[in-house]
Amino acid sequence: MADENPVKVNYLDALTAGLWRENPTFRLLIGMCPPLAVTTAVKPALTMGLSVIFVLVCSNIAISLMRKLLKPHLRIIMFTLSIAAFVTICDLYLRAFAPLMSEILGAYVPLIIVNCIIIFRAEACASKNNVWFSILDGIGSGTGFTIALCIIAGIREILASGTFAGIAVMPRGFVPWAAMQMPVGAFVLLGLLLGLSSLLTAKRTN
Amino acid sequence: MDRAYILIMGFLSVVIVNNFVFTKFLGTCPYLGVSGRLDTAFGMGLAVTFVTALSGILTWLIDFYVLVPLGLQITRYICYIVVIAGAVQLVEMYVKKFFPPLYKSFGIFLPLISTNCVILGLCLFINIWGTDNLLEVAVLSTGTGFGFAVAICIMAAIRENLIMVDVPESLKGAPITLITAGLLTLAFMGFTGMIK
Amino acid sequence: MFNKVKYFIEQSWLLLVTSFLFGLLIAVADAAWSAKVEQNKAEKLRGLMASLISDANSFEIAIPAAQIPSDKGPVKTDIYKAFDAQGKCIGFAFIVVGTGFADKIELVVAVDARCEKLFGFNVLSSNETPGFGDKMKNASFSSQFKGAPAGKLSLIKIGDSGKIDDEIVAISGATVTSTAVINIFNRSVISVKKQLQEKGLLTNNGG
Numbered sequence: 001m002a003d004e005n006p007v008k009v010n011y012l013d014a015l016t017a018g019l020w021r022e023n024p025t026f027r028l029l030i031g032m033c034p035p036l037a038v039t040t041a042v043k044p045a046l047t048m049g050l051s052v053i054f055v056l057v058c059s060n061i062a063i064s065l066m067r068k069l070l071k072p073h074l075r076i077i078m079f080t081l082s083i084a085a086f087v088t089i090c091d092l093y094l095r096a097f098a099p100l101m102s103e104i105l106g107a108y109v110p111l112i113i114v115n116c117i118i119i120f121r122a123e124a125c126a127s128k129n130n131v132w133f134s135i136l137d138g139i140g141s142g143t144g145f146t147i148a149l150c151i152i153a154g155i156r157e158i159l160a161s162g163t164f165a166g167i168a169v170m171p172r173g174f175v176p177w178a179a180m181q182m183p184v185g186a187f188v189l190l191g192l193l194l195g196l197s198s199l200l201t202a203k204r205t206n
Numbered sequence: 207m208d209r210a211y212i213l214i215m216g217f218l219s220v221v222i223v224n225n226f227v228f229t230k231f232l233g234t235c236p237y238l239g240v241s242g243r244l245d246t247a248f249g250m251g252l253a254v255t256f257v258t259a260l261s262g263i264l265t266w267l268i269d270f271y272v273l274v275p276l277g278l279q280i281t282r283y284i285c286y287i288v289v290i291a292g293a294v295q296l297v298e299m300y301v302k303k304f305f306p307p308l309y310k311s312f313g314i315f316l317p318l319i320s321t322n323c324v325i326l327g328l329c330l331f332i333n334i335w336g337t338d339n340l341l342e343v344a345v346l347s348t349g350t351g352f353g354f355a356v357a358i359c360i361m362a363a364i365r366e367n368l369i370m371v372d373v374p375e376s377l378k379g380a381p382i383t384l385i386t387a388g389l390l391t392l393a394f395m396g397f398t399g400m401i402k
Numbered sequence: 403m404f405n406k407v408k409y410f411i412e413q414s415w416l417l418l419v420t421s422f423l424f425g426l427l428i429a430v431a432d433a434a435w436s437a438k439v440e441q442n443k444a445e446k447l448r449g450l451m452a453s454l455i456s457d458a459n460s461f462e463i464a465i466p467a468a469q470i471p472s473d474k475g476p477v478k479t480d481i482y483k484a485f486d487a488q489g490k491c492i493g494f495a496f497i498v499v500g501t502g503f504a505d506k507i508e509l510v511v512a513v514d515a516r517c518e519k520l521f522g523f524n525v526l527s528s529n530e531t532p533g534f535g536d537k538m539k540n541a542s543f544s545s546q547f548k549g550a551p552a553g554k555l556s557l558i559k560i561g562d563s564g565k566i567d568d569e570i571v572a573i574s575g576a577t578v579t580s581t582a583v584i585n586i587f588n589r590s591v592i593s594v595k596k597q598l599q600e601k602g603l604l605t606n607n608g609g
Contacts, residue, residue: 029235029238029239029380030235031235032234032235032238033231033232033233033234033235033323036231036234037230037231037232062420066416066420069416070416071413071416074413074414074416074417076291076320077288077291077417078416078417078420080287080288080291080320081284081287081288081417081420081421081424082420082424084283084284084287084288085284085424085427085428087283088280088281088283088284088428088431089427089428089431091283092280092428092431092432092435092436092439093431093435095435095439095442096435096436096438096439096442097435097438099439099442099443099446103527106334107327107330107331107334110283110286110326110330111232111323111326111327111330113283113287113326114287114320114321114322114323114325114326115323116235116321119321182391182395183228183229183231183388183391183395184388184389184391184392184395185388186231186388187384187385187387187388187391188384188385188388188389190384191377191380191381191382191383191384191385191387191388192381192385194380194381194384195374195376195377195381195382196376198376198377198379198381199376202375202376280428280429280432280436281425281428284424284428334506335506336506
């Protein structure tokens with residue numbers, strides 16, 4: 001396509017940007033509900049992350065395909081419609097093939113619809129770029145989000161129950177931190193991690 | 207009497223005990239983003255309360271009278287989000303036309319609201335709770351929006367004072383807000399068990 | 403008039419076409435997977451009932467859509483009858499709902515064939531933040547119900563959780579959840595017993 005930048009480096013960039021430089025959770029601070037809500041254990045967090053990757057990639061493809069036909073005032077409704085459709089499919093899939101995870105995640109699966117990451121990527125990337133670029137961007141951002149979820153969930157699960165993805169890792173006699181399972185643990189831990197991330201960024205720029 | 211008791215308890219429950227921000231982590235984005243100043247936080251809270259009440263009632267009606275009888279529950283999420291987006295648009299147009307000063311003060315938040323998880327979250331939870339009469343739905347939806355307004359106003363009031371505090375450089379902004387929110391959830395946990 | 407329709411179609415054809423396509427997509431997904439979803443649900447209920455009544459071999463519905471009281475009025479649910487390998491009735495199981503003012507817990511409860519002793523309970527679904535519902539599954543708490551009398555239970559804060567009687571020791575740090583579970587039991591079990599008696603379904607091992 002003539003109107004897009006065909007430089008190859010850009011494609012690699014699209015894939016890696018979401019991992020750290022534009023990490024949705026740690027750097028852009030968007031889509032903050034799941035990192036707090038579904039991170040009591042690693043498995044649900046991973047399931048959530050994969051669902052978000054699926055929805056993000058699919059909706060990026062759909063929106064990228066229709067980007068030349070979009071009318072300005074109907075843009076947002078088209079975005080939401082595609083996202084909601086893919087989330088419904090994802091929810092059905094989870095209920096059919098991962099009933100346990102679907103139950104743990106509960107209402108947080110349909111809440112992917114209003115996850116700012118997806119609509120943000122649709123607006124900032126998919127509605128301006130071609131399909132391949134949008135797919136890579138979706139995978140990149142989604143993976144960044146999943147990694148963030150898993151880091152938080154890993155720390156919380158280890159401290160709250162002494163296990164990682166269900167496997168005991170802490171020595172015997174470890175006293176679980178009940179607070180990590182509660183909302184307070186989620187908020188404070190995410191706050192500290194954000195502080196850490198801004199500390200790292202500040203160091204790098206100096 | 208019994209009915210009134212259920213309604214009052216339900217309202218208090220979603221405002222204080224089961225506050226969506228503190229127990230279900232919904233609406234965290236605007237909670238971090240728009241809680242810098244008390245007046246904007248108040249505007250946001252009001253706008254959310256209004257839209258939540260409206261869309262909670264509308265989605266329940268659609269669910270109860272259209273989707274369930276026709277067996278179309280599978281399209282529930284799409285219907286909900288379209289209703290919410292529509293309600294936001296409607297409120298925006300209405301306020302713009304009839305209350306220009308009000309539009310100036312919280313009009314800018316309205317487009318943001320359609321991606322506020324509190325609203326969709328409430329519509330989904332109303333369904334999960336199995337609430338079965340309109341009055342209760344109305345009370346619970348208003349209460350949820352109100353709970354969000356309370357949470358964001360408390361946070362804004364705290365943050366206005368945080369400006370004068372010497373916070374470590376790397377914790378400024380969102381991190382300290384999250385930590386403060388964590389401590390607030392602890393305070394709100396004191397209410398658990400007062401009402402189920 | 404015609405112009406208006408033309409304008410409308412011009413503006414919204416994309417919306418209409420994509421809605422149709424997405425609708426089709428969802429319909430296909432639903433047709434492919436909904437049977438599996440239903441099967442998962444049935445299997446889960448069966449699995450939970452079987453884990454409570456260890457010798458159970460098969461289940462059938464004894465009283466369909468029985469009315470069981472909850473704090474917000476009666477809720478309809480099926481009462482299942484459990485049979486062992488010889489086809490003898492060894493117990494009953496049913497789903498009970500605890501609805502709060504903005505909350506809902508569903509438990510599966512099992513009682514023995516004479517409805518005198520409890521087999522215990524299992525959590526079917528709890529509408530709580532991920533991780534919280536697990537407390538009810540706490541073994542030292544739930545094991546106290548196994549063999550407890552099917553009557554009125556009371557909650558105590560300190561006591562011997564190994565002793566099986568009508569006093570249940572609360573989960574430390576989760577008194578609210580423990581109270582909710584006890585309340586669900588107290589409300590439902592006696593009512594179920596009465597309904598089973600009325601239908602003459604209880605086994606009388608008089609001889």
